[in-house]
Amino acid sequence: MTTLDLTGVALRTHDDSYPFDVSPFAHQREMQQLFENEERFVAVNDSPTGGGKTSAWLAPVLDNRMDAIAVYPTNALVADQQEAIQRRVDQYIDHDVAVLKATAATLAERSDDFGSISHGAVLDDWLRQEGRYSDQRILLTNPDIFVMMRRGLYRKGSREYKDFDVAVVDEFHRAGRKEQNTLRFLLDEMQSEDESVVALRKVAFLSATPDQRQRRLFEDAIEAPYYRVTEHETEERKAYTDSSGEDWFGVMPPVELDVRPAQTFSTADRLFEDSDETLEFCRGGRTVVMLDGIHEVGQVYAWLDDEMNGNVERIDGFYDENKAEKLDRFDVLISNSAVEVGIDFDVDRILFAGHNRESFLQRLGRLRSASDLKEARCYVPSTVAGTLSEQAERTVTRRELDEILDEAYPDPRQPDTFDARYSAAEAFEHLDDRLRNAPPDDHQEIKQSTLDRIKRHFGVGSGTDFSLRDMEAFTDALDWRVLTSLQWYRGDNIQALVYDRTTDRVTTYDLFYLLRYGDIEFVDQATFKKHVPSEQHTEIDRKERYVDGFCVYDGTIDTNDDGFGRSVYFTGPVLNAWIDDTSNTGRKPQLQSGLQIGVDPNGTGSRVPSVTKVNERLRERGERSDGDETGLLCYAVNGAPSRVKRQYNLDDFFFLYPIRVQNKELHSLAIGTDALYLHCHVLEQEQRLTGTDDESFLDGL
Known part of the structure; x- marks a missing residue:
């Protein structure tokens, strides 16, 4: 067991006028200036958890009465954000704003209102109706529905989304490689359309700090100018231990972090082994326990529900009903990734499994917006626990922790050729669909612009360039049914x-x-x-x-x-x-x-x-x-x-x-998508073992 003293994180506030009547952070001012001064842009906001990323785009969108589509990774987050945004609208805005939640369930509920069984037609009618009666529309949805709208995958297509000025993608770094490629490509395409056809010109990604590959894609693959709104924020963020200080706002508290080893999917076993300590920890205040597997969640919930006197609640993909009530009343909450991102709740301490760097930081980040010292306990792989034990004698800043974890956690091998093999194939099939539905006079322009886009987004691999000929040849060799399945946002499942x-x-x-x-x-x-x-x-x-x-x-x-x-x-x-x-x-x-x-x-x-x-x-x-x-x-x-x-x-x-x-x-x-990733791994390893060069890209067809 190791105990780390982590500093809190504070952001500097500025005495500037701001739509929500607060003193804004630098990244919020930067985003506001982009919306007001730049006609066309792609922005990445990687400010810390709890640092006001939602307000950064919402304030200028509401202030300038822009119609916006916000894309969230889960329906639970869609619902949570609808409530949060509606509260802001009711508190600060004096014009009519329709804040709409579009999920499969809400569209099914609306089908009787509009007399249609196609969700695409329901969404179109709903957006059109709100456009008549409201001054502004904010559509909150998930990536699946967004991709279905753009690719015309509904039985009756939707076009009202084309009138929206702004698109926001939340938790972009949580998406898989295929899903990130899909969203980035489609948003770039929409921004590049004639404004009379698609109004979208302003795009914001709310994400973790972009790695080298992501930076290249944002800078070179997307046509619109790229801005990272925290790029010059070195003097706008500081570590603190006791008080954040005047003109600073604490977005993450100082934390006393207890680090213990456990294998992935085996944290529950360690909790049972440390049963007395676990119970003592959970009785020390309002506590959230975040585990990896749903079976672990069930085991720990049953145990704590029997042992604890207070309200023990469970939220996961299987038990997600009455979520708002559970979050309001829990003394101990047992969950997995279902509460890892976005959804707000008050918590005194957390106990979590950190199976990788991103999950570790995301779960630790659920302790937020308080300056007093908090307690946390994490269970990590033994090698990571060993690395963190070397830091036990000093106070560690959050930036230092990020760097330490980056070194400590192994990087699973990425399928480097996936972009040029399967994302390019997805884009070629998308091009064919567009050409089938476009007037003949537009074919040449659509084809040329799309081929250029495919080359920019997917033609650069690990240390080499792939030609359009290579990518198209791979696409031609694929079963048409695989190409069709690629058009959906998510892979197959059972x-x-x-x-x-x-x-x-x-x-x-x-x-x-x-x-x-x-x-x-x-x-x-x-x-x-x-x-x-x-x-x-x-x-x-x-x-x-x-x-x-x-x-x-x-x-x-x-x-x-x-x-x-x-x-x-x-x-x-x-x-x-x-x-x-x-x-x-x-x-x-x-x-x-x-x-x-x-x-x-x-x-x-x-x-x-x-x-x-x-x-x-x-x-x-x-x-x-x-x-x-x-x-x-x-x-x-x-x-x-x-x-x-x-x-x-x-x-x-x-x-x-x-x-x-x-x-x-x-x-x-x-x-599903894992089948495509694994196929790339197999072909890449075969090339490494046989010593073949990059021209072997088409091997295995």
């Missing part, structure tokens, strides 16, 4: 629609978690409706076409002595033939039909014979799709998951599933 009898609610969740840990039974859709109260049937009708099973859930099973649930794997003759027919480099990601899932008990006797219902549903995937594509996007490689992760230096959150053939698990399957 989810079930769940009726949780313990809470009497319907939700969707990851199928593999349910198969590993759930006390469950899978049924057909008709039987599922008989279990669910009639008032929740509309939720079933809205989601049934997107899920691969219908599940009745009665809690979790007992794990075995090692803490494991059931064994879940892929199997079936389709995978057997695919593996036998090709090598890792000869195989390509593809949409595979006819996959089967198998489940073995974990030693407690818990089985899932109803998994046959899931496999029936998987075979019917194509019948639920609007297009001709069918199956699951996946990529198979030789080697068990643990070996494959070591071989390609993949992190603990890169999910691989075992493939069982003839009762042996000698192969692994990646699904």
Whole structure:
């Protein structure tokens, strides 16, 4: 165990006029000047957590009555920000502002109002109506809906978004490589359109400090001038231990940080081992516990709920109902990444697992906006704990901590050629779609500008340039169904629609978690409706076409002595033939039909014979799709998951599933975007091992 004394962070305030009647920080003044003086820009705001990044764009947008689209990574954050922005509007603004929350659920609710079953048409009608009755519109949505709007993926397209002046992307650094590429490319394209077609000219990314690759893309790939609004803020930020001082505002408090070792997904075990200390810590004030796995969350919640006298609450992807009430009343909150970003709550102390540098800093940053000393406890990999122990004899600033963690945490290998292989392919397919829907007179201009953009965004790899010819040749060799799947923001996944009898609610969740840990039974859709109260049937009708099973859930099973649930794997003759027919480099990601899932008990006797219902549903995937594509996007490689992760230096959150053939698990399957990342890793390693040069970019096709 090591105890670190961390300084707080204070930002200088300035006695300037500001729309929210506060003394602004330098980055807020800089952003305000950009909005008022620059016709076209891309800005990155990487000010510290709690430093007012939302106010930095919201104040000038409201002051200048600009229509804005704000994109948030989760629906929970969309809802939280709608409430926060509405409070600002009610407090400071004297004109009519429509603050709209657009998620799949809200669009479904609005469908009756506008007489349309297409979410795209509902959104268009809603925005048009608010444009007539309000002076200004602020649309809050998630990246999936934004990409569907821009790419016309709804059954009836949406165009009202083209009239918005501003786009803001929050927590941009939390998105994966594919998702970042998609958003950056589309926003650059929209900014470059004729203003009579698309009004967007001002774009802001709220993010962590850009790394070298991100800086290059912001500076060189995007056409609009790039500004980092904190670039000259050295004198505007200071460390403090006792008081932030006059004309300074503390955005992060000083922290006494207790550092302990634990493996990823094993923090719960350490909490149980340190049970007396854990309970004492949680009884010391309003506490948030942030863990890695949802099963860990469940275990710790059940234990603390039994041991503590106060209100112990749980929030995660499976238990996300009544979030506002839980955040208001908790004494101890158990969660995972569901409360890691954005959502505001008051907390005295935190206990968290830090599986990587970004998560460590994000979770520590939940202690904010107070100058008095706070307490925190973190569980990190043993190598990181060892590095931090070297700092125990001195006070560490937050900047120093950032640098120490950057050195301490290993960097998982990035798929360097992903941009030129798959993001370029995504852009070529997007170009084809645009040309099909554009007047012939516009084809040449659209094609040339898009090809230039593809080259700027995706033609620069790790130490080399890839030509448009290389990128187009790779695209031409891909299955058209893979190209179609790339048009969506997120990769493929497998989810079930769940009726949780313990809470009497319907939700969707990851199928593999349910198969590993759930006390469950899978049924057909008709039987599922008989279990669910009639008032929740509309939720079933809205989601049934997107899920691969219908599940009745009665809690979790007992794990075995090692803490494991059931064994879940892929199997079936389709995978057997695919593996036998090709090598890792000869195989390509593809949409595979006819996959089967198998489940073995974990030693407690818990089985899932109803998994046959899931496999029936998987075979019917194509019948639920609007297009001709069918199956699951996946990529198979030789080697068990643990070996494959070591071989390609993949992190603990890169999910691989075992493939069982003839009762042996000698192969692994990646699904969705992970399948594409893994394919790049395989080809890149083959090139390194064989000593081939960059011209081998097209190998493996």
